[in-house]
Amino acid sequence: MVQKRAGGIEVSFEFFPPKSEAMEASLWTAIQRLAPLGPRFVSVTYGAGGSTRERTHHTIQRLLGETDLDPAAHLTCVDASRAEVDEVIHQYRQTGVKHFVALRGDGQGGAGSAFVPRDDGYRNGADLTAGLKAIDPEFEISVSAYPEKHPESPDFATDIDLLKRKVDNGATRAITQFFFDNDVYERYVERVRRAGVYVPIVPGIVPIHDFVKIARFSEATGANVPAWLARRFEGLENDPQTRAHVAAAVCAEQVLDLTQRGVGEFHFYTMNRADLVYSICHILGLRPGPMAVEGNEGAAAA
Incomplete structure (x- = not known):
């Protein structure tokens, strides 16, 4: 589906694979609600462990088979050899996926834990990006960026150097960790441009459904929660x-x-919920086009 966007605004949406039938129904309700807004792409997260990978793959297959949306598959370097990751890439390629979000991934203990690369695995997002391009030079690859610096990076120079390596290896877009201070994002983009990185730096936006959870996750990922924001939710x-x-x-x-x-351009971390995201997109000037999900009732009940 191609849709003209008001004022040149483009959006993309991130979902996570459901863990139960009820969560799958909720996910597809959100997809049905957001699909008519004509996102540039939708991404599906991917974590360590075979069951998570299988759920991601299943969700991607449904998006390809039941919608007109362009799905981007997340890949990480966690708990997998290069051969295992390459096999997953080939499987996605065979199903028609041409867009990937290449990430190092959190440590085996989750967000905030130390990442330990396998000797036979991809070591970081730059390494994974190069591996993707070696399999298919036509892949579109989005990577991560950190306006407030990755919590494991010793300084901004090291952090931005890694982003530059990702781009040099073939990344076409960077999506930021969520942030709440736009001055921080603007300063970061200026630093990145001075370093010779010119791909789009797309702000990642998280609607705050639960302030306590977001504040806790922000602490683990190094994203600052301003005092004025905390006061809004008191x-x-x-x-x-x-x-x-x-x-x-x-x-x-x-x-x-x-x-x-x-x-x-904005990338929304939807948390598999459409309400706030749809409202914000409406404010941005996006309006529904033709429905991009087939068999609405069946998809919601599946």
Whole structure:
């Protein structure tokens, strides 16, 4: 599906593979709601362990078979040899996937834990990007970027040097870790450009469905939660309706400010929920086009 976007704004959406039938129904409800907005692509996360990989692959196959969306498959370097990762890449390629999100991945203990590469595995996102391009030079590859520096990087210079290596190895886009201070993002883009990196640096946006969870995850990933943001959600722990309104307002302020700074593309971490994301996209000027999901009732009930 090709859809003209208001003001040149483009969006992409990230989902995670469901762990149960109920979660799968919720995921496909979100996909049905967001698909008519004509995202540039949708990505599906991928973690360590065979069951996670299988669920990701299943979700990608459904997206290819039941929608007009362009799915991007996440890949990580965690707990797998190069041969095992290459086999997964070939499987995706055979099903028609041409876009990947190449990530080193969190440590085996989850977000915030130390990553230990396997001797026979890919060592980081730059290494994985090179491996993808060796299999198919036509692959489109998105990689990660960190406006507040990756928590394991000793300094910004090291962090940006790794991003440059990813791009030199064939990455076509960088998607940032979520952030809440647009000045931080703008300074980061300036640093990246001075380092000779000119691919799009797409801001990753996370709507705050649950402030406590986001604050906890931010601490593990090195993303700063400003004091003013915490104050916005004070006293709303047992008031979901007001909390939703505040979350929409906060996210709307952020994306509108970014558009005023010249940003034209956004990547939304949906958490498999469409409500806040759809509202923000409406504010950005995106309107539904033809439905991009076939068999709506069947997809939701599957």
